[in-house]
Amino acid sequence: MGSLKIENVKKAFGPVEVLKGIDLQVNDGEFVVFVGPSGCGKSTLLRVIAGLEDSTSGHVLIDGADVSVTPPAKRGIAMVFQTYALYPHLTVKNNMALGLKQAGTPAAEIERRIKIASAMLSLEPYLERRPAELSGGQRQRVAIGRAVVREPKLFLFDEPLSNLDAALRVNTRLEIAQLHRRLKATMIYVTHDQVEAMTLADKIVVLNAGRIEQIGSPMELYNSPANEFVAGFIGSPKMNFIDGARLGETAKTIGVRPEHLTVDTKSGAWKGTVVHAEHLGADTNLYLDCEKAGLITVRIFGVYNAEPGSTLYATPDAAKTYRFGVDGKVLR
Amino acid sequence: MSTATRSLPRTIGAHAILLTYTVIALFPVILVIVNSFKSRAGIFGAPLTPPTPKTFDLIGYTTVFGQGDFFHYFQNSLVVTVASLFFVLLFGAMAAFALSEYRFRGNTLMGLYLALGIMIPIRLGTVAILQLMVATGLVNTLTALILVYTAQGLPLAIFILSEFMKQVSDDLKNAGRIDGLSEYTIFFRLVLPLVRPAMATVAVFTMIPIWNDLWFPLILAPSEETKTVTLGAQLFLGQFVTNWNAILAALSLAILPVLILYVIFSRQLIRGITSGAVK
Numbered sequence: 299m300g301s302l303k304i305e306n307v308k309k310a311f312g313p314v315e316v317l318k319g320i321d322l323q324v325n326d327g328e329f330v331v332f333v334g335p336s337g338c339g340k341s342t343l344l345r346v347i348a349g350l351e352d353s354t355s356g357h358v359l360i361d362g363a364d365v366s367v368t369p370p371a372k373r374g375i376a377m378v379f380q381t382y383a384l385y386p387h388l389t390v391k392n393n394m395a396l397g398l399k400q401a402g403t404p405a406a407e408i409e410r411r412i413k414i415a416s417a418m419l420s421l422e423p424y425l426e427r428r429p430a431e432l433s434g435g436q437r438q439r440v441a442i443g444r445a446v447v448r449e450p451k452l453f454l455f456d457e458p459l460s461n462l463d464a465a466l467r468v469n470t471r472l473e474i475a476q477l478h479r480r481l482k483a484t485m486i487y488v489t490h491d492q493v494e495a496m497t498l499a500d501k502i503v504v505l506n507a508g509r510i511e512q513i514g515s516p517m518e519l520y521n522s523p524a525n526e527f528v529a530g531f532i533g534s535p536k537m538n539f540i541d542g543a544r545l546g547e548t549a550k551t552i553g554v555r556p557e558h559l560t561v562d563t564k565s566g567a568w569k570g571t572v573v574h575a576e577h578l579g580a581d582t583n584l585y586l587d588c589e590k591a592g593l594i595t596v597r598i599f600g601v602y603n604a605e606p607g608s609t610l611y612a613t614p615d616a617a618k619t620y621r622f623g624v625d626g627k628v629l630r
Numbered sequence: 631m632s633t634a635t636r637s638l639p640r641t642i643g644a645h646a647i648l649l650t651y652t653v654i655a656l657f658p659v660i661l662v663i664v665n666s667f668k669s670r671a672g673i674f675g676a677p678l679t680p681p682t683p684k685t686f687d688l689i690g691y692t693t694v695f696g697q698g699d700f701f702h703y704f705q706n707s708l709v710v711t712v713a714s715l716f717f718v719l720l721f722g723a724m725a726a727f728a729l730s731e732y733r734f735r736g737n738t739l740m741g742l743y744l745a746l747g748i749m750i751p752i753r754l755g756t757v758a759i760l761q762l763m764v765a766t767g768l769v770n771t772l773t774a775l776i777l778v779y780t781a782q783g784l785p786l787a788i789f790i791l792s793e794f795m796k797q798v799s800d801d802l803k804n805a806g807r808i809d810g811l812s813e814y815t816i817f818f819r820l821v822l823p824l825v826r827p828a829m830a831t832v833a834v835f836t837m838i839p840i841w842n843d844l845w846f847p848l849i850l851a852p853s854e855e856t857k858t859v860t861l862g863a864q865l866f867l868g869q870f871v872t873n874w875n876a877i878l879a880a881l882s883l884a885i886l887p888v889l890i891l892y893v894i895f896s897r898q899l900i901r902g903i904t905s906g907a908v909k
Contacts, residue, residue: 311733350804371810383801387823397809444805456801 299361300451300484301326302347307356309342316342317353318508324486324501329478332488333495333531334505340488341456343505347486348454349373360451371400373452376445380457382437384429384444390416391425394444408447415446418480419473435466442477455487459494471497492532496520504528526626529553535583538594542621545590549621549629556583556597558618561604566611570594572604586612659885666690666878673874690879693866699854700880703862708887710772710858711840714779718836719829721780722787723795727817729788730795731803741792747785752778753845763850770853778846783836790835794828795821830898837895841888859884 302324309317316339324330332340345351347358349370357366365373376397384393391412398408416422419439429437438458445453455474459467475498478485489495495502496516504511504519504527512524516532523529529537535556542549560566561584570588582602587593596612604610621629664680665673672685681687694700729741752759759778760769768774798821806816822829847861863880866873 345804348804348808350807369810370804370808375808377805377808379801379805381799381801383799383805385802385805385820387819396811400810444809 299326301361302452302484302486303357303359303362304343304347305357305359307343307346307353307358309339309346309351310354316508317346320356320508320510322503322510322513324484327482327484329485329487329498329500330503331495331499331501332486332503332505333490333492334511335531336490338505339508340490340505344377344454344456344486344488347452348375348377371397374450375452375454376448376450377454377456378438378441378445378458380460382429382434382441382461384437384440386429389426389428390421390432390440390443393429393440394447397444397448411447411449412443415443418446418477419443434462435470438462438470439473442474446477446481451484453483453485455485457489458487459489459491474498492534496532502532504531506531522628523620524628526551526553526622526628529620529622529628535595535597537620538591539622540591540594544592547621550624551622551626553620553622554594554614555618556595557599558615559594559596559612560615561586561596561598561602561610561612563610566613568594568612568614570610570612572606572608572610574606575602575604577601584610586610588612662878663882663885666875666882668875670875673878687875690875690877691883693873693876694879694883697865697876700859700862700883703857703859704883704887706772706856707841707858707860707884710775710779711837711888711891713772713776714783714840715833715837717776717780718783718787719833722784722832723791723822723825723829724817725784725788726791726795727821730792741788745785745789747782748789752782756845756849760849768850770851770856772851772856774850775846775856775858778850779840779843783832783840786835787832790832791825791828794825798824827898830895833895834892837891838888841884 302322304320304322307317307320308315320343332343334340342351346353349365349368353366357364359365360373360375385396388396394412394415395408398411412425416425419442421436421439421443424432424436424440429440432440438461441458458474459470462470471494474485474487478498487494487498499516501513502516502519503513506527511531512519512528519528519532523532526539530539530553533555537553537555538559540552540554542552545552568586568588568591570586570591573585573587573593575585576583579601581600582598582604584596584598584602584604585593586596591612594612623629661677665677667681667688667690668685669687669689672681672687676685679685725744729737729744763769763774768777802820803816806820811819842860843858844860844864847856847858848864851857852861859880863877863884866876866880
């Protein structure tokens with residue numbers, strides 16, 4: 299109950315092609331995150347799945363049934379929006395009940411489901427309030443509750459944490475993760491934040507310019523990115539890309555993650571000057587201007603004292619260095 | 631108190647300008663009201679002085695209520711104004727929703743076409759409108775006026791409302807669609823309450839020209855049955871003798887209903903003007 303299959307979905311707004319042929323299989327109970335930079339088409343893809351946008355061509359199948367021409371309300375989905383999108387004139391309870399009432403669910407059943415959902419999301423004290431009387435975090439919980447009561451085959455989240463402040467974002471992220479574990483429902487989550495993607499997903503779909511760049515588990519994407527784009531997008535701070543020619547390599551570009559570089563004051567592969575040091579407590583980010591490699595970032599665990607202007611040697615971990623060809627694909 | 635943004639000369643200057651404007655704007659209205667309570671000799675002898683015990687006279691009002699069926703004229707004006715307002719707001723809002731919400735071929739062109747009426751006065755088409763009304767047998771009916779005024783009010787209504795409707799969150803409408811609300815429910819229950827201030831703005835801008843109009847009642851519905859207040863007041867405007875007392879009294883009375891409607895809408899209007907400015 300709750301698998302999704304997307305077959306060669308294309309979407310164009312006039313002459314602009316936003317989705318250029320997407321194929322995807324989401325299994326029952328999976329938590330899939332669509333991630334990518336702004337304008338990569340991830341939200342459009344979610345809207346096509348929801349039925350809020352018609353695809354120009356291709357098919358969307360939920361539980362094996364083609365829903366390409368089914369209206370959103372009949373697809374068995376529920377959606378949580380970035381801006382909460384609660385009905386301003388209804389109480390929390392009625393906000394959650396509206397969809398069920400429209401579907402003709404018996405009153406007792408609606409009552410039962412709201413009770414379960416509001417207990418799950420600790421919304422009981424607010425049931426009679428209107429959205430205007432709630433804080434941002436509470437509003438987003440109501441929006442999630444509205445999705446939960448529908449008992450959908452598919453949960454769709456459209457950047458649900460973007461409007462929350464940093465502390466609340468971490469809490470709500472945790473709640474969504476727990477919700478997924480409890481409901482064992484299929485969830486599709488769109489975000490531009492790779493940290494959210496890494497922490498929540500069973501499977502990440504990296505999108506860029508209307509195409510899927512790579513699909514895989516968070517660790518697969520981190521350890522074996524298929525191309526330069528995925529390598530640069532997953533991981534923070536960003537992977538260092540160095541022109542292969544400058545290092546005397548055959549590959550077009552060499553990639554090393556900041557955490558896979560070690561530094562030494564006396565000797566090492568790349569000699570460089572410290573440009574700036576960021577002290578985060580748990581780790582330290584150093585920006586080195588190297589003679590051979592150019593400006594690179596090095597991430598050191600723990601505290602490391604380095605004065606800007608001093609000389610350091612950086613050495614990459616040879617086993618965790620990536621080599622990319624002219625087309626951007628990784629060379630094995 | 632003198633602060634960086636406020637200085638005494640500036641405050642005085644600003645108030646002086648605003649007061650001058652207020653006086654200029656209110657002067658004719660006050661003149662009409664004041665003189666409506668005076669005798670004929672009083673109006674012509676000293677038009678700018680308030681009524682004294684000597685010049686005070688209610689002859690104007692007694693004439694208005696005595697002659698002609700002014701209550702009926704008021705009723706006609708009110709029916710025409712309220713009905714036109716209702717249709718302008720309803721159709722204007724619906725068209726604005728379609729233009730702002732749905733992508734279809736010719737959307738921009740349609741928007742421009744509907745806004746064209748702001749630039750071209752409807753009076754240019756009077757002859758054609760009259761022929762149309764004669765052909766459809768609607769001359770001397772209130773329906774004719776309501777139809778014309780609805781057409782007259784729509785362009786501005788659509789123009790203003792479609793701008794406001796673009797600001798209504800897409801997410802909210804989409805949430806409604808996922809919950810199975812029909813497009814009509816989304817429009818009436820979710821979108822309209824959120825653009826209420828804009829609706830009030832449109833209502834005020836639409837209502838006043840309709841109430842004050844003399845042109846179309848004179849041409850399309852001059853019969854005794856369908857006369858509006860503005861047209862009814864012309865009764866006292868003769869070629870040789872003009873009953874100024876009665877005209878001033880009728881005009882003073884005509885201000886009242888529109889003032890009441892304005893007060894009702896302006897509560898919303900103020901919110902409409904300031905919305906978006908803060909937060």
